[in-house]
Amino acid sequence: xxxxxxxxxxxxxxxxxxxxxxxxxxxxDCEIIEAGDGQEALNLLATTTVDLILSxxxxxxxxxxxxxxxxxxxxxxxxxxxxxxxxxxxxxxVEKVKELGAKGSIKKPFTPDQIKETxxxxx
Amino acid sequence: MDLHANxxxxxxxxxxxxxxxxxxxxxxxxxxMTHTNxxxxxxxxxxxxxxxxxxxxxxxxxxxxxGGFLGMEVAEINExxxxxxxxxxxxxxxxVKLTLTDNSSEIKLSVPSVIxxxxxxxxxxSKAVTFIIPFAxxxxxxxxxxxxxxxxx
Numbered sequence: 001x002x003x004x005x006x007x008x009x010x011x012x013x014x015x016x017x018x019x020x021x022x023x024x025x026x027x028x029d030c031e032i033i034e035a036g037d038g039q040e041a042l043n044l045l046a047t048t049t050v051d052l053i054l055s056x057x058x059x060x061x062x063x064x065x066x067x068x069x070x071x072x073x074x075x076x077x078x079x080x081x082x083x084x085x086x087x088x089x090x091x092x093x094v095e096k097v098k099e100l101g102a103k104g105s106i107k108k109p110f111t112p113d114q115i116k117e118t119x120x121x122x123x
Numbered sequence: 124m125d126l127h128a129n130x131x132x133x134x135x136x137x138x139x140x141x142x143x144x145x146x147x148x149x150x151x152x153x154x155x156m157t158h159t160n161x162x163x164x165x166x167x168x169x170x171x172x173x174x175x176x177x178x179x180x181x182x183x184x185x186x187x188x189x190g191g192f193l194g195m196e197v198a199e200i201n202e203x204x205x206x207x208x209x210x211x212x213x214x215x216x217x218x219v220k221l222t223l224t225d226n227s228s229e230i231k232l233s234v235p236s237v238i239x240x241x242x243x244x245x246x247x248x249s250k251a252v253t254f255i256i257p258f259a260x261x262x263x264x265x266x267x268x269x270x271x272x273x274x275x276x
Contacts, residue, residue: 010234013192013207017141020194058213060234087217088232090224108214109140 002029003123006048008041008055008067009034009085014108018054018085018115025116027123038067045077050120056104057086057093068100081122085110126219127151127208130256130267133218137211138260142191148258154253154268155244161185162239164212170230172223175273176206176216177245179255180265187262191207200239209235215267 003024015034022030033048035041039062041055057064064084081103086093089103089107092111097105104118131148138144167276168174182189182200189197189207192259197203213235247253251270258265 011206011210011213013189013203014212016193056233058232068261087214089217090221108217109137111140 002031003027003047003051004031004033004051006041006044006050007032007034008036008038008053008059008064010036010056010059011035014056019103021110021112021115022119024112025119027119034049038062038064038070040065042070042074045074046095047069049108052078052119053080054085055082057084057097068097068102071098072101083118083122092123126222126269126271127254127256129219129222130215130269134217134256134258135266136218137214138191140154141214142188144260149252149257149259149264151256154247154255154270156209156255157244158240159242161243162204162208163243163245164208164210164231164240165245166216166238167233167236168216168220168230169233172230173269174251175247175270176212176219177268178212178215178265179245179268180208181263184260184263184265187260188265205239209237216249218268236263240271 007018009015019032035044037059054079055064084102084105087108089105094105106114106118125157134146138146152250156201158179161179161181163177163179165177185204185208186197192207216232224230247270251272255266
C-alpha cells in the first residue's frame with residue numbers, strides 16, 4: 001500500500017523539491033500532503049492519518065520544535081515518525097529535536113540518496 | 124575561518140545537489156552595488172554574531188534558478204520565484220551558520236524576506252565586514268552578499 005507522507009515547510013519550493021526527491025528516491029507512488037507550518041500540520045493531522053512526517057524547523061507561526069512538543073502530547077499522532085529537514089542542522093539542534101522525538105535530521109541542501117538513506121529504515 | 128571559501132562551497136553544493144547546475148564564482152566585489160530589475164532574498168543573523176546574507180538575482184537569472192529548483196520553466200516573477208530566492212538565501216545562510224558557530228545554535232536565522240524592483244540598493248552598517256561574491260550560471264550572474272557584525276565591534 002502506498003505510503004502517505006506529510007511535508008511541513010513554509011517554502012512551497014522546498015515542499016516541491018522534497019516531493020520530487022521522495023519520488024527519485026524510489027517512493028514514486030507515495031501520497032503527499034503539505035502544510036505551511038506546525039499549526040497547519042496539527043490541523044491536518046486532526047483529521048488525516050499519515051505514515052511519516054518531514055518537517056522544517058525554522059518556520060513562522062509554529063516552528064518545528066513547537067510542532068514536535070505539541071505532537072508529543074496528542075495520543076492519536078504522537079507515534080507517527082518525524083524527520084526534520086532543515087538548514088539548521090548544527091549538532092545541538094539535531095540533539096534537541098531528537099530529544100523532542102524526531103527520528104532523524106536531514107540537512108538542506110540534500111540529495112535523493114540522502115533522503116533514501118535516512119527514511120529507508122523508517123519504512 | 125574563510126567566509127569567502129565557505130560561501131563559494133555552500134553555493135556550489137546547493138546548486139549542484141538541488142538544481143543540477145554548476146556555478147562559476149567570480150572575484151569578490153565591495154558591497155554597495157545597485158540592483159536593476161532584480162529580486163533579492165535576505166536572511167538576518169542574530170545572536171552572538173549579527174549580520175545578513177542576501178542573494179541578488181536579475182530577473183532572467185532568478186527565473187532560471189527557480190526553474191532549476193522546480194524542474195519546470197518559469198516565465199515571470201511570481202510567488203514561486205520569490206519563494207525560491209528566499210529559500211536559496213536560507214540554505215546559504217544555514218551553511219554560513221554552521222561555519223561561524225562551530226556546530227552550535229548560538230546564531231539564530233530569520234525567516235527569509237524578499238524584495239524586488241526596478242532599482243534598489245542594500246546597505247550595511249558602517250562597522251560590518253561586507254563583501255559580494257558574483258556567481259555565473261548559463262543565464263547570467265547572481266550575487267551573494269554577506270554582512271558580518273560581531274558583538275565586540
